[in-house]
Structure formats: C-alpha cells, structure tokens
Amino acid sequence: MRKMHGRKRFIMSANDNTNGKKPEDEAKELTIGKAKKDAVAVEGKKEVVLKPKRKITIGWVLGMLILILIAVSFVLAPAIEAFVGKRTSNGIVFGKYGKQEIKYVYGNYFYDQVQNYANQYKSSGTDQTQALYQIWKSAYDSTVIFTAINELATKAGIIAADDVVNRAIINSGAYNKDGKFDVETYQKASAESKANxxxxIRxxxxxxxxxxxxxxVxxxxxxxxxxxxxxSKGRTFRYLSVDQNQYPNELASQYALQNKQLFxxxxxxxxxxETAEQAKTVYESITxxxxxxxxxxxxxxxxxxxxQEGKVGQLYYYGIVSNFKNADEALSLLSAKDGDVIGPFEANGSFTxxxxxxxxxxxxxxxxxxLASVKAYLAVNDSALIDSYLSDLAKSWAETAKAEGLDEVALKNNLEVVAVGATPYNVGKSSYMSDFSYTDTAGILSSAATGDVAKQxxxxxxxxxxxxxxxxAAYLLLEVGEDTLDEGMSSYLSMFYDYYSGSQNQQDFSQALYTSDAFEDNFLTTFLTVVLGQTK
Structure with a gap:
C-alpha cells in the first residue's frame, strides 16, 4: 500500500510541575535544548526535492558547533559567492551519482540552487546558524535528484529539442507583460539575460x-x-483503560515512603x-x-x-536527576539552600x-x-511493580463487563468509556485511509492495534x-462495535486517486534515487572541510 501525503535535552516528567495542577496520566519528557525552528517552506521553481530523515551523528554535531562559530558574522545571500569564491577553479565535489559528480561550480545547477535557497532564507527570519547548513543541504539534495533524473533522461534519449525550448521560453513568464509573452520585452532583454x-530551461x-x-502515470x-x-469500510470500538490511576493510593504512598528522595x-x-569552560565563566560572573x-x-x-530567565519551576527530584550525566551529582540539589547557585554539572550533551x-x-x-505523580513515575520507571495488580484488575473488570456491560464497569469505577469512530483496517498506515490517530481521541489504540491484536x-x-x-503499562478492555460503510470517502478517493497516486509516485521515485547504490554521498565531510574552510 502506498503511503501519501521536523539538542540537548533536559528530561523530566510532565508531572514534575507541582504547582497544584493535576498531573497527566503518564510521565512525559520535556526538553530544554536549543530551540530549533521548523525548516522554511520555500516557494518557486517546481522540483522534486527529497528530504530524507537525517541521523544525528557526532560529525553532524561537530558541524553544527562550527556553524555556531561562524554564524555571528555570516550574511546569507550576498556572502555565499564570496564565501566559496566566485569562480572556484575546479569546483567543489560533494558526491557522485553514477559517473556524474555532484559538483558546486560557478554557474551550474548546484550553484543556482545555493543562490536560490540563500535568497529565500535571507528573508525568512530563520536563525543563521540553521540557515547556513539548510541552504547548502537543500541545494545539494535538489542537485542529487536533478543529476540522477537527468542521467536517466540521457539513457532514455530524452533531449531538449529547439522547438520545445522555444515554447518553454515563451511559457516561462520571463518576458511577460500584463500576464502574456511580450515580443518587445524579449527584444529589449540583454543577450546575457536571454542566454541565461x-x-x-534547456x-x-x-x-x-x-x-x-x-x-x-x-x-x-x-x-x-x-x-x-x-x-470506506470501517469498524467502531469502545474501551476502558486500566492504568496506573487505578493503582491503590495506599500502595503508591507506601512506595513513596520507601523512596522519599525521589519525590x-x-x-x-x-x-x-555548550562547554565546561563556558559554564565556568558564566558561574564566575554570577557568583x-x-x-x-x-x-x-x-x-x-x-x-x-x-x-523565562532560566526559571523551570517546581520539580520532583526524580524529574531532574536524569539530566545529570553523573546521577550522584544531583544529590547536591537536595542539600542546597534557598538562592544557592550550583554547578557546573555535565548533562547529556551540555553543561548546566x-x-x-x-x-x-x-x-x-x-x-x-x-500520589498521582508517584503512580505516573511507577508506570514509566517501575511498571513491573504495578503490572501484577493491574493485570488482575483488568481480568476482574473484564468478567464484570461480559456479564453486566462495559458501561456498568465504567459507572462503578467513576470512569468514562472511550468511543472510537469507524476506522478502516489500515495495517500499513496508508494515508489514503484513516487510522486511529484520527478517530481515537484518547490516543491509545494506535499503539495497541498492531500485528495479531489488530487482526483480532x-x-x-x-x-x-x-x-x-x-x-x-496499561490494559485495555476493548469492545468491538459495528462495521460501517462511508460512501463519501469511497466517492472522494475514487475521484482524486490519480492525483494522490501521481504525487506519491514522484515521492517514491525520489526516494528510490536517493537510496540507490549509484549514489555516493560525501556532503557533510565536504561541507565541513571544504566549504567552511574556504577563505574570502
């Protein structure tokens, strides 16, 4: 089935905030890493641009550190040319596709793409540290696909015939006046402009x-x-969740008393x-x-x-200890007095x-x-401790539900049954079809409905x-509902399937090219050692 159609971390529980608000049912993570804005959606030339998932490697991190050092003085579009030299003699080779080099050289496709992205990022308001990397990476990705497709076109004997080029020039809009091709505008254009x-186009x-x-196609x-x-074929469901909230208060209190420090x-x-030296300098300036x-x-x-001037707020000790690379160092927080500034401490990728x-x-x-926070902590960090209790409770509730109904179990335990709208059997997570991420407001069935469970x-x-x-760490009491037929969805997909399919074909095609054995990718190494090593 086809599928159609963005740091350093300070980890704590959502339940760590103890300002009187009721915590969530499960512990979650909060990050206090460097804020990263989403990539800018660029307008302009129609292209197939692959955006593969990037692995965060040591090399990537080092690269971003270098970017931070140069970003202060870097000016985007005007500086690109000076940054690598207007006419680099042999060009900069970032990789290969088949026998074709993915090369940046003055006036070629890669060069034009860098200029294009630089101009667009210049007015985007994106942080320059991010923008510099994104400009080159986006231009590179475009060039990889462009090179691969042109290689295929050459093998297939596809050429830019003169009459096709002439029609494309007329339709390009480069010489339009009032929305139409204008002969006088064309004639007044310089020879260099026409050639470009x-x-x-060619x-x-x-x-x-x-x-x-x-x-x-x-x-x-x-x-x-x-x-x-x-x-269009879907099935409805109803369920109750037997989770940590049903764990007895007495047992949660007993656990907390035995592990006071955590709470x-x-x-x-x-x-x-970023560094220990920076942290020490900041510490000394404060003290x-x-x-x-x-x-x-x-x-x-x-x-x-x-x-927020660094203010995190009220936390449980367990919610902050994971931010220390050496957990024993976190103990100093327990003995600190009001107003104390302590550190630096090494965290996971930073110093605090x-x-x-x-x-x-x-x-x-x-x-x-x-007690709710204790239960949430157990569900995430010591689920085996509460599993036996929840398992037995789920079996007991299931027996009652079979005899008296799911609604009766919910009523006796002051709970609400979650109703899930008609959902198709979307085992492949195809976005041509709906799934539980849309129909289950509580968001639990997406995790449950896999493999044999989904089939059942x-x-x-x-x-x-x-x-x-x-x-x-939870158990579901799930009631299978009725099968339904959504005629509107059937009609909609029948009407627009070719459009969605064509878009997906292009994405699949790009993915196949980018993951081909013919592709040799040396972007990061070249970017760090050559581009950032160039002198003006």
Whole structure:
C-alpha cells in the first residue's frame, strides 16, 4: 500500500510541575535544548526535492558547533559567492551519482540552487546558524535528484529539442507583460539575460519531462476502486483503560515512603551551555556579582527556559536527576539552600548551572497530586511493580463487563468509556485511509492495534468484548462495535486517486534515487572541510 501525503535535552516528567495542577496520566519528557525552528517552506521553481530523515551523528554535531562559530558574522545571500569564491577553479565535489559528480561550480545547477535557497532564507527570519547548513543541504539534495533524473533522461534519449525550448521560453513568464509573452520585452532583454534563461530551461527540460511523466502515470480503475473500498469500510470500538490511576493510593504512598528522595520537590532555574569552560565563566560572573543568574540565562542559555530567565519551576527530584550525566551529582540539589547557585554539572550533551529558588522539601504522601505523580513515575520507571495488580484488575473488570456491560464497569469505577469512530483496517498506515490517530481521541489504540491484536480487532464478531490487551503499562478492555460503510470517502478517493497516486509516485521515485547504490554521498565531510574552510 502506498503511503501519501521536523539538542540537548533536559528530561523530566510532565508531572514534575507541582504547582497544584493535576498531573497527566503518564510521565512525559520535556526538553530544554536549543530551540530549533521548523525548516522554511520555500516557494518557486517546481522540483522534486527529497528530504530524507537525517541521523544525528557526532560529525553532524561537530558541524553544527562550527556553524555556531561562524554564524555571528555570516550574511546569507550576498556572502555565499564570496564565501566559496566566485569562480572556484575546479569546483567543489560533494558526491557522485553514477559517473556524474555532484559538483558546486560557478554557474551550474548546484550553484543556482545555493543562490536560490540563500535568497529565500535571507528573508525568512530563520536563525543563521540553521540557515547556513539548510541552504547548502537543500541545494545539494535538489542537485542529487536533478543529476540522477537527468542521467536517466540521457539513457532514455530524452533531449531538449529547439522547438520545445522555444515554447518553454515563451511559457516561462520571463518576458511577460500584463500576464502574456511580450515580443518587445524579449527584444529589449540583454543577450546575457536571454542566454541565461535559455540555458536554465534547456538544462531543466529533460528533468521536468521525466518528473511530469512519473507524476502523471494513471492507476488502473480497479486499483482506485480497491483502495476506495478499503478506505470506506470501517469498524467502531469502545474501551476502558486500566492504568496506573487505578493503582491503590495506599500502595503508591507506601512506595513513596520507601523512596522519599525521589519525590522531594524544589523550585529551580537552569542555564545550559555548550562547554565546561563556558559554564565556568558564566558561574564566575554570577557568583562575583558581575551579573545575575536571570540575566546570564537570557544571554547565554541554550535551552527553552532562557526566555523565562532560566526559571523551570517546581520539580520532583526524580524529574531532574536524569539530566545529570553523573546521577550522584544531583544529590547536591537536595542539600542546597534557598538562592544557592550550583554547578557546573555535565548533562547529556551540555553543561548546566542551577539556581535553587526554594530548597528541597519532602512531599506529602497523602496528597492526591503527589500520589498521582508517584503512580505516573511507577508506570514509566517501575511498571513491573504495578503490572501484577493491574493485570488482575483488568481480568476482574473484564468478567464484570461480559456479564453486566462495559458501561456498568465504567459507572462503578467513576470512569468514562472511550468511543472510537469507524476506522478502516489500515495495517500499513496508508494515508489514503484513516487510522486511529484520527478517530481515537484518547490516543491509545494506535499503539495497541498492531500485528495479531489488530487482526483480532477486525475479525472478531461485532459487539463482543475482547480479552484484556496490554498497552505499555496499561490494559485495555476493548469492545468491538459495528462495521460501517462511508460512501463519501469511497466517492472522494475514487475521484482524486490519480492525483494522490501521481504525487506519491514522484515521492517514491525520489526516494528510490536517493537510496540507490549509484549514489555516493560525501556532503557533510565536504561541507565541513571544504566549504567552511574556504577563505574570502
């Protein structure tokens, strides 16, 4: 089935904030890494541009560190040319596709793409540190696909015939006036301008012909009908979750009393920087009175709390200890007094300073909010401890539900049954079809409905209760509902399937080219050692 159609971390629980708000059902992670804006969506030339998932490697991290050093003085579009030299004698080779080099040289496709992306990022407001890397990487990705497709076009004997080029020039809009091609505008254009337009069009035509052909391949009516039928058939469900919230307060309190240190609370602020030397310098400026912790956080911190002058708020000890590379160092937080600034400490990829706004205090183990946080901690960090209890409870509730109904179980336990709208059997996660990420508002069935469980959900007799299903640290009591037919979805997909299929064909084609054995990728190494090593 086809599928159609963005740091350093400070990890704690969503339940760590103990300002009186009820915590969520499960512990989550918060990040205080360097804020990264989403990549800018660029407008302009129609291209097939692959954006593969990038692995975060040591080399990538080192590269970004270098970018930070140069970003202060880097000016985007105007500096690109000076940065690598207007006429680099032999060009810069970033890789190969088959026998063709992926080369940056003045006036070629790669060069034009760099200029294009630089101009667009210049006005985007994107942080320059991010923009410099993204400009070159986006231009490189475009050039890889462009080179691969042109190689295929050459093998297929596709050429840019003169009459086709002439029509393309007329239709390009380069010489339009009032929305139409204007002979006088064309005649007044300089010879160099005309040559550049023709070169660009002649170079791009074989590429565009292949891309258009791939995108306009029609699917068979039988295929469209098959997909439309699958997408229109759905089944409803209802369920109750047996999770950590049903774990007895007495047992949660007992666990907390045996592990008091984990649930001490404190109010903290934080500063995160790249190196130990930076952290030491910032620490000394604070302790000497040259600056305040709050001002230093705004000026230096890379985490997401910098905008709040470093203030994180009230936390449980367990929620912050994971931010220490050496967990024993976190113990210093428990003995710190109000107003103390302590550190630097090595974290996971950064160095941190803490200000203790209010000293650590022991929690009230009879308090509902504290007990909810204890249960959330157990679900994430010690689920085996509560599993036996939840498993037995789920079996007991299932027996009651089979005899009295799921609604009766919910009523007895002050819970609400989650109703899930009609959902097709989308085992391949095809975006031609809906799935539980759209129909399940509580968001649990997406994790549960895999493999044999999904098969059972769609093959069981309607209106029956399945045996308890384990999902993470919880269990589901799932009732299979009725099968339905969505005629509107069937009609919609039948009408637009060729359009979606063509778009997916182009994406699949690009992915195949980018993952081909013919592709030799040396972008990062070349970018760091050659591009950033060039002198003006």
């Amino acid at each position: 337009v023709e070169k660009s 170079r791009s035509l074989p590429y565009q012909i292949v891309v258009d052909d791939v995108g306009t 029609l699917s068979s009516s039988a295929e469209a009908e098959y997909i439309a039928t699958m997408a 001490y609370t404190m109010d903290l602020s934080i500063i995160s920087v 000497s009175g040259q600056t305040t912790f709050e001002a230093a956080a705004v000026a230096n911190s890379l985490d997401s709390y910098a905008a 300073l803490y200000k203790v706004n209010s000293a650590a205090v022991e929690s009230d183990y009879a308090d509902e909010t504290t 959900m769609y093959t069981a007799q309607a209106n029956t209760l399945l045996d308890p299903i384990k999902v993470g």
